[in-house]
């Protein structure tokens with residue numbers, strides 16, 4: 001199949017077609033091969049469109065909205081800079097993430113610091129930079145009191161509350177359960193009174209934050225969490241006799257459809273649900289902050305890897321590829337919660353035809369569970385073919401797991417054109433062997449015995 005055939009059949013501007021063009025072009029241009037057997041690909045056009053869809057979904061006359069990107073979902077400076085150009089800020093949760101956001105040119109006014117374990121040094125830096133801080137708990141709020149020492153506070157400060165509205169289908173992603181480690185548990189005895197008193201004592205406390213969960217949390221539950229935060233802000237403001245809470249930070253967490261190329265639920269689905277369930281959020285009295293990660297990036301990323309060997313064991317066919325736990329950690333360790341679509345590609349990076357065979361798709365790591373798909377019906381994979389792991393733009397190749405000293409693969413951003421050509425721009429260089437050695441202490445003096 002030629003590139004022209006691909007573009008004519010399906011229209012070059014569909015996400016799936018752009019991806020198909022990029023996979024073939026990446027193989028042809030040698031971005032994946034014997035020397036670099038696995039790589040990450042990001043659809044720059046798709047990222048820009050996802051950002052545009054987010055802005056469009058929430059835009060409301062008279063409401064100031066800051067959309068931040070949860071940096072942990074794709075901690076890559078060129079991605080943060082691209083999103084910055086698209087009008088997004090950054091949600092950071094560690095000194096490293098803050099440094100990445102600053103390196104990408106994200107202004108302090110569009111940066112939010114959330115973390116359940118901020119140190120005094122981190123808090124001091126954020127306050128000095130004027131970055132918004134969401135305190136997680138009473139002890140952290142007391143630390144901020146100490147740092148301000150009765151003086152004025154230039155940075156916006158909020159408190160994270162856990163509305164305890166319940167969890168979704170993945171326990172590890174559910175942040176609003178009764179016993180979640182995040183925020184002030186609002187329904188615990190005495191908690192509401194404590195929150196009201198905390199705001200009454202601190203006139204500079206002017207934001208309220210909640211993040212109800214991530215993948216697996218139903219939209220209605222997310223909206224219930226936002227409603228609880230909104231109602232709390234109304235009570236705080238009524239008690240204060242003024243608009244003390246001026247900004248509601250509603251977190252991120254829009255789930256992603258890993259089953260097909262369809263984008264569902266969409267940012268519009270969620271924004272419309274919020275307009276219905278929490279109309280006061282959009283009436284102009286509050287500014288809004290959002291913190292989406294996965295929904296902005298997941299469907300814009302693909303892992304492309306070579307099939308090194310094809311074998312069979314106990315009647316099961318196994319394709320041994322270079323994409324395993326190091327780039328698809330969650331899928332390998334909790335396959336039931338994080339199934340991925342796998343495309344079978346031939347040696348040139350074109351979709352493989354032919355009869356389907358049930359097979360396992362394994363990674364390169366030395367443990368038996370290093371499988372990204374099991375019992376999957378795919379065109380039979382052979383040595384020299386390729387596999388593509390779809391929807392891996394968030395929390396996959398950008399969150400490397402250094403098992404077996406496997407190097408961090410390169411990441412490329414692609415732009416597909418109407419004539420079928422594809423340009424690639426580097427997003428992250430592949431980790432070199434000298435870098436890997438240095439990171440593993442190779443340049444340090446030997447340990448002394450005894």
Ligand SMILES: *Cc1c(COP(=O)(O)O)cnc(C)c1O
Nearest residue numbers: 070211214252253291292293294
């Ligand atoms: C992880 C996280 C997000 C982003 O979650 P997604 O599911 O990627 O949208 C937003 N806010 C906070 C506080 C988070 O911890």
